[in-house]
Amino acid sequence: MSDQKSLDIKALGDSAIIIKLGEGIQPSVHQQVKNLSFLLDEYPFDGFIESVPAYNSLAVYYSPYLVYQSTHGFQTDGTPLEKVIDYMNTLAIQMSDLPVTEGRLVEIPVLYGGEFGPDLQIVADTHTMSIEEVIEIHTTPEYLVYMIGFAPGFPFLGGLDERIATPRKLTPRTSIHPGSVGIAGKQTGVYPLETPGGWQIIGRTPTDLFVPDMSPPSLLQSGDKIKFYPITQEEYDEQKKVTTCQ
Amino acid sequence: MSVNVLNAGLLTTIQDIGRTGSQKFGVLVSGAMDSYSMRVANLLVGNEEREGVFEITLFGTMLQFEEDALIAITGGDLQTTIDGIPVANWRPLIVKKGSILKFGFAIEGCRAYLAIAGGIDIPVVMESKSTYLVAGIGGFKGRALQQNDHLSFGQLTESNEKVFARIEQLGTPDWAVPHHLLIRLTSTQTIRIIAGTEYQYVDDASKQRLVSEPYVVTPQSNRMGLRLEGKALLLTEKIELLSEGVTFGTMQLPPNGKPIILMADRQTAGGYPKIGQVITADLGSLSQVKPNAKLYFKLLSHAEAERELIAKEELINQIKIGIQQKFQ
Numbered sequence: 001m002s003d004q005k006s007l008d009i010k011a012l013g014d015s016a017i018i019i020k021l022g023e024g025i026q027p028s029v030h031q032q033v034k035n036l037s038f039l040l041d042e043y044p045f046d047g048f049i050e051s052v053p054a055y056n057s058l059a060v061y062y063s064p065y066l067v068y069q070s071t072h073g074f075q076t077d078g079t080p081l082e083k084v085i086d087y088m089n090t091l092a093i094q095m096s097d098l099p100v101t102e103g104r105l106v107e108i109p110v111l112y113g114g115e116f117g118p119d120l121q122i123v124a125d126t127h128t129m130s131i132e133e134v135i136e137i138h139t140t141p142e143y144l145v146y147m148i149g150f151a152p153g154f155p156f157l158g159g160l161d162e163r164i165a166t167p168r169k170l171t172p173r174t175s176i177h178p179g180s181v182g183i184a185g186k187q188t189g190v191y192p193l194e195t196p197g198g199w200q201i202i203g204r205t206p207t208d209l210f211v212p213d214m215s216p217p218s219l220l221q222s223g224d225k226i227k228f229y230p231i232t233q234e235e236y237d238e239q240k241k242v243t244t245c246q
Numbered sequence: 247m248s249v250n251v252l253n254a255g256l257l258t259t260i261q262d263i264g265r266t267g268s269q270k271f272g273v274l275v276s277g278a279m280d281s282y283s284m285r286v287a288n289l290l291v292g293n294e295e296r297e298g299v300f301e302i303t304l305f306g307t308m309l310q311f312e313e314d315a316l317i318a319i320t321g322g323d324l325q326t327t328i329d330g331i332p333v334a335n336w337r338p339l340i341v342k343k344g345s346i347l348k349f350g351f352a353i354e355g356c357r358a359y360l361a362i363a364g365g366i367d368i369p370v371v372m373e374s375k376s377t378y379l380v381a382g383i384g385g386f387k388g389r390a391l392q393q394n395d396h397l398s399f400g401q402l403t404e405s406n407e408k409v410f411a412r413i414e415q416l417g418t419p420d421w422a423v424p425h426h427l428l429i430r431l432t433s434t435q436t437i438r439i440i441a442g443t444e445y446q447y448v449d450d451a452s453k454q455r456l457v458s459e460p461y462v463v464t465p466q467s468n469r470m471g472l473r474l475e476g477k478a479l480l481l482t483e484k485i486e487l488l489s490e491g492v493t494f495g496t497m498q499l500p501p502n503g504k505p506i507i508l509m510a511d512r513q514t515a516g517g518y519p520k521i522g523q524v525i526t527a528d529l530g531s532l533s534q535v536k537p538n539a540k541l542y543f544k545l546l547s548h549a550e551a552e553r554e555l556i557a558k559e560e561l562i563n564q565i566k567i568g569i570q571q572k573f574q
Binding site for chain 1: 266267268269271273274371372380381384440442488490491494495496513514515520523524525548549551552555556
């Protein structure tokens, strides 16, 4: 433990901590978040409830009462917070032994433009491009899912090509259809549920991103990669039929 | 065994201890706002502590029972009556078939919890019966209760039957759980907080203001969060944060300087500076403040917050043992 750097841990109230694993939005930092989250799921401590990965941090939720009562797996007799910090630091020693894992690649079909992507022309006009160029640029990268949040199954993605980065709409829409694919500044994402929102909507996917009865309920998880590909109206209708029947 | 909703009231939802384990998928925790009251309501009727209960907000809910039922009401005092006769909170009661349970207007606190022996027979979604209003998931059909809804109870367990038999035999007990040890229902409250993850960025004058000035709970407050009105709090520098985990009781500071305290239906992550954190032991009391209530804040150390939390859990254990002994 002596030559091991301690984790940067802050208390998030009396029943959670936030562990910061680096700065900014970078795949290498996020890999650390993923590794620590993986280790914690493999080796949970008594009283551990859940962890939530973010861009560069992992929130860990626990029951201080159970930690207080437990003598199992903790090295010190300190307060619940001290016991959890000590546990996490010990667990983190194994992080460097973990192989770098490639996230799952999830391919997401999108019907771009038209009724389902009313702002595609705005994005194209903003950058004096053709609609085809916008679609080409949007479907080229593999986007990293940094975290799921804001709404159930909603992915915060990294990797949008700055050539199509477009400011949000001045007046948000009161309702955005589930499956809508949008751009907001340097972000791109997909709306799993109907919500209000100010993103520029460029298309729609027939794929369900969130199904409460499924386990896990979210199609995407932190650490996955996604790639969009264009489909036609006929293909959209066909796939929608299939997902509706399931 | 079931109950009919004659009047849904302002906002009545089914809530349990919360939907944990799925926050990483963006799924809110939800659950009872005042989980201490919710847990005790269940214990009083012999349910598991985490079973779903009715969370009744401020006024107006009316339920008609279609069978005899063993119930307990905890939390705020909403001047509850059965067939027009006032009933006492914090103890087990029997409601007769055909009787009408009516919640009047909150005179103390703002949320009452109604537990029914056997629990509520609704699907468990992602390990919880809590209602996730925004996504329309869980609870009763994913929504707040409406007039003419019909909710069935679960099967009575041995532990439910034991309490039921004793209350039938002896009538409503003359004892009640000493709830003042668990939650406070006063209209002005001192809520204890600890430093948040960005507390060090609050300027000295604002740190002082936070623990001396009153903050009023605005009517825009709800199960997602309490929006406070009061002297604005300032940061020493503008800080840009990436979204990260938040929790029940997190006090965020948006750019207007008016704190927001995140409650049961909070989002899973947030990007505002987190200047404080309400201690878990005070979340029940905080969940009972009405709109326009005045709050004062007191700063504790992290270790003190943990001790208060542990003391409350031990109190619940004592209450549990006390109830069990009465129905041996």
